[in-house]
Amino acid sequence: MANYPDLTKFLAAASGGPGVFDDQVIPYLIKVWLDDYGRIGIAFDVVETEVGGFNYLFDIAAERLLAAFGISRGRHGEPRDRSRMAGHPLSAGPLYHRGHAIPHTLGGPTDINLVPQLGAINVGPFRELEKRAVATPGSLYFTYWIYRTPRDQKPIAVDQGLLIPGRPPEIHHYRN
Numbered sequence: 124m125a126n127y128p129d130l131t132k133f134l135a136a137a138s139g140g141p142g143v144f145d146d147q148v149i150p151y152l153i154k155v156w157l158d159d160y161g162r163i164g165i166a167f168d169v170v171e172t173e174v175g176g177f178n179y180l181f182d183i184a185a186e187r188l189l190a191a192f193g194i195s196r197g198r199h200g201e202p203r204d205r206s207r208m209a210g211h212p213l214s215a216g217p218l219y220h221r222g223h224a225i226p227h228t229l230g231g232p233t234d235i236n237l238v239p240q241l242g243a244i245n246v247g248p249f250r251e252l253e254k255r256a257v258a259t260p261g262s263l264y265f266t267y268w269i270y271r272t273p274r275d276q277k278p279i280a281v282d283q284g285l286l287i288p289g290r291p292p293e294i295h296h297y298r299n
Contacts, residue, residue: 137288191224192265
């Protein structure tokens with residue numbers, strides 16, 4: 124599990140406005156995630172890509188999503204591309220959904236943004252923080268997906284976070 128000891132300090136010192144997360148918070152999160160990801164002892168090839176205003180860390184070698192993050196712009200009103208989601212495999216079993224790393228209501232697309240997620244988490248406790256991210260433009264929302272072995276395609280856990288300048292970080296850890 125990733126550990127975020129410096130986030131409280133960064134957020135307490137931050138004031139609102141564009142770029143508040145760029146200098147310290149996002150580089151810090153990426154370092155924490157890559158350090159934690161390396162604990163399973165693999166040579167990884169992680170790239171960062173941007174889709175629709177959100178950033179994704181993707182391990183090319185393992186073909187899996189590591190993290191997704193971005194700044195809330197409020198509610199995203201575009202309809203889902205159901206044909207794209209329907210083509211995404213459901214290989215993790217009947218208890219799993221095609222979970223969104225970044226919720227569609229926040230602007231998360233399909234494809235790279237879809238992760239096998241326990242349905243009970245996806246439509247349960249995960250939704251609360253997703254809704255708060257949508258309702259808090261300017262906040263930073265993230266998910267960090269945790270894997271057991273170098274080749275697993277199904278995460279064993281996820282860290283879900285909402286960061287608002289001047290407030291303590293809110294990070295939830297869920298088993299998957």
